[in-house]
Amino acid sequence: MIEYFLDNMWAVWAVVAVLGLIIELSSGDFFVICFSIGAVGAAIAAPFSNTYVQLGVFAVVTALSIFQVRPFALRYLHKNEEPRVSNADALIGQTGRVSQTIPVGEYGRVAIGGDDWKAQSVCKEPIPVGTAVRVVSRESIIITVEVV
Numbered sequence: 178m179i180e181y182f183l184d185n186m187w188a189v190w191a192v193v194a195v196l197g198l199i200i201e202l203s204s205g206d207f208f209v210i211c212f213s214i215g216a217v218g219a220a221i222a223a224p225f226s227n228t229y230v231q232l233g234v235f236a237v238v239t240a241l242s243i244f245q246v247r248p249f250a251l252r253y254l255h256k257n258e259e260p261r262v263s264n265a266d267a268l269i270g271q272t273g274r275v276s277q278t279i280p281v282g283e284y285g286r287v288a289i290g291g292d293d294w295k296a297q298s299v300c301k302e303p304i305p306v307g308t309a310v311r312v313v314s315r316e317s318i319i320i321t322v323e324v325v
Contacts, residue, residue, distance in 0.1 A: 183228065186219075186220075186223040186228065186231060187221075190216045190219045190235070191216070191217075191220050193212075193213075193216040194213040194214075194216035194217050195213075197210060197212045197213030197216060198210065198213050207247045207250045207251055207254075208243070208247065210246075210247075211239055211242035211243045211246060212242075214242040214246065215234075215235045215236070215238040215239030215242060216235060217238075218234050218235065219231045219232070219234045219235035219238070221234075222234040265315055265318070266315065268289060268294070268312045268315055268320060269313070269314065269315060270312060271289055271290070271311070272310065272311050272312075272325055273287045273288050273289035273294075273309075273312070273322075274288050274307060274308070274309060274310070275288075275296075275304050275306050275307060275308045275310060276293055278303055278304065278306055279296055279297065279298045279322070280303045281298070281300075281302060281303055282297075284296065284297050284319070285297075285304065287310055287312075287320065287322055289312070294318070294319075294320050295318060295319045295320070296319065296322050297319060297320075297322075298322055299313060299321055299322070300324055308324060309324070309325040310322035310323060310324055310325060311323055311324075311325050
């Protein structure tokens with residue numbers, strides 16, 4: 178069986194290339210695709226060379242892809258995009274309503290977009306229920322708010 182794989186290394190390299198493309202679809206950072214390009218290079222060299230030469234072609238083509246293809250792809254496919262914040266970091270700057278009074282130096286609750294967050298205030302006086310507030314920072318699951 179090993180002899181079969183050694184005689185048909187182009188198929189092994191093709192499988193490696195396809196698996197790399199599938200993994201790249203889930204990440205999108207144009208890094209894994211460089212290994213797929215290297216595997217294609219090794220698959221092309223496979224019928225004409227031994228395993229060591231194939232590994233060398235794979236390594237060289239992968240390295241060239243990382244340093245040449247990846248910067249080109251990042252420059253032209255991700256141009257002018259601002260980094261997007263996600264999860265709880267997207268809360269900073271949003272407004273909400275106090276759902277449980279926030280005493281000075283203690284915690285209350287703030288409703289933002291259907292979620293209820295534990296909150297503290299930067300103000301020097303209590304914030305009553307129903308007051309509009311803006312999120313100024315976040316520490317773990319606790320947000321810090323100010324009156325709008």
